[in-house]
Amino acid sequence: MGEKLGLRSAVSMALGGMIGGGIYAVLGIVVAITGATAWLAFLLAGVVALCAGYAYVSLNRRVGHPGGAVVFVQEYLDSATAAGMVGWTLLVGYLGSMAMYAFAFGSYFVDLTGVSLSLPLPVVGAVPVARPAASLLVVAAFVALNVLGVRETGVVEDLLVAAKIAVLGVFALVGLHYGWQRGSLTLGLDGVGGAGALTAAASSFVAFQGWQLLFYDQDSMANPRRTLPRAVFVAIPVAVAIYVAVAVVTVALVPDLVRQHPETALAVAAGEFLGPVGRAVIGASALVSTASAINATLFSSSLLTQRLVSDDLLPPRIGAGDRDTDGAPPTSAVLALGTITAGFAVLGSLQGITSFASLSFIVVFGGACALALRNAGNLGCSRLVPAVGLVGCGAFLPLLFLRLYRAEPATFRTVVVVGVVVVSMELLYFRRPGLYKRVRESLTR
Structure with a gap:
């Protein structure tokens, strides 16, 4: 408490937001879309995320307080x-991210414990409830902790991130050695073509959003103008390297198993060359990582909600609470975000949740790149980097919609309906003064 964050802690925060749950949730989806070139999809998504990070850092130079894209x-x-x-x-993106983490937590919990519960329902028959129940309980647990004001300390967060990286690093190194001995390692370059890797990159984009949470906590950093850019430019490449290595190993060694078990792809792969113990370690790491990611994202998104309320960008009741002056998020915001997250995690599919969240961040990051490109002259920054980010986000958006339309029509319809509802609510809320005036005028005539 009261101690400023240095570069190491800032990098840990950014990596925790990316590696904390992303790779465990999206790997199977990416492999299902693009196969052996899954590593290329992660690389492409990482390059666009790095360009967005550059845009954020450039835009932040003229901003004197935290807030990220909203303040920009x-x-x-x-x-x-x-x-x-x-x-x-x-x-919306944070809700999707937390639901994705909760879904992955439930899947790995079932895989690790072997718990299998079903609920008999009329007409549809037995419905598995173990995974949804685990997802619901983990969200409820962290809602309660955030309501009570319990957070991970900086030391605990650093240790957790180090442990996550160590587990995935060992997995990748042992897997590469194992695959090299068997002669089964491949980059799948002969299959590169079409838009498969780009489409998979769009679907995995949510796995690279954690770095921008730093822009909400920059007041807690020692010399943020120096620490924040360095943390962003260190964390994103490290995350990309880990994702690429894990993808190469997993796809090269057990491609069929990954496609059959996309929700627990890493644990299944680890079981093949590390045995039951390795599978259990990866499963336990997934539980800790996804749970920690839920906690961190819930806290940060609750603070964002509080800021939106204070700027009259959200209804006041959402941010009501008696703890909004001591650094803790308001209770009502935590409860509202937790309830919606639980609903998505219990009722949604992993593909749908991931796509939903990725779309949100593609739009926001693309907007940040456009803003940086527009103001490049005044900011003294490169035009090329944000231009690349803008082109990447511009390509990701239609490809992701096209992928959903062709392969997941039900998910596509859901995303479109939810998107229309959200945009309509936004327009109604922000145009309400004019609407109220028109209604009053019509009533007085």
């Missing part, structure tokens, strides 16, 4: 409506 829009566009819509889009 307020500063550079001076539009409360645009800032509010960005904030709402970010919240």
Whole structure:
């Protein structure tokens, strides 16, 4: 408490947000889309994320307080409506991210414990409930902890991130050695073609969003103007390297098993060349990683909710609470976010949740790149880097929609409906003064 974060802690925070749950949740989905070139999908997504990180860092130079994309829009566009819509889009992305982590937690919990419970229902028959129940309970647990104001300390967070990286590093190194001896390692370059890798990169984009949580905590950093950029530019490449190595190992050694068990791909792969103990270690690491990611994202998104309420960008009741002056998020925001997250995690599919969250961050990161490109002259930054990020996000968006339309029509319809509802609610909320005036005028006639 009261101790400023240095570079190591800032990098840990960023890596914790990316490696904390992303690789455990999205690996199977990426492999299902693009096969042996899954590593290329992660590399492409990482490059676009790094360009977005550059845009964030550049835009942040002229901003004197934390807030990320919402503050950037307020500063550079001076539009409360645009800032509010960005904030709402970010919240949707965070809800999807937390639901994805909770879904992965439940899947790995069932795989690790072997628990199998079903609920007999009329017409549909027996419905598995072990995974949804585990997802629901882990969200409820961290909602309760955040309501009570319990957080991981900086030391605990550093140790957890180090442990996650160590587990995945051992997995990748042992797997590479094992695959090299068997002669089964491949990059799948002969199969590169079409838009498979780009589509998979779009689907995995949510796995690279954790670094931008740093922009909410920059007031807690020692010399943030120096520490924040360095943390972003260290954390994203490290995450990309780990994702690429894990993807190469997993796809090269057990491609069929990964496709059959996309929700627990890493644990299944570890069992093949590390045995039952390795599978258990990966499963336990997945539980800790996804749970920690839920906790961190819930805290940060609750603080974002509080800021949106204070700027009149969300209804006041959502941010109501008696703990909004001591650094803890308001109770009502935590409860609201936790309830929606639990609903998504219990009722949604992993593909649908991941796509839903990825779309949100593609839109926000693409907007940040466009903003940096537009103001490059005043900021003194490169035009090329944000341009690459903008092109990447511009390609990801239609490809992800096309993928959902062709392969997941039910998910596509759900995403479109939810998107229309959210945008409609945003427009109604931010245009409400004019609407109220028109209603009053019509009633007085």
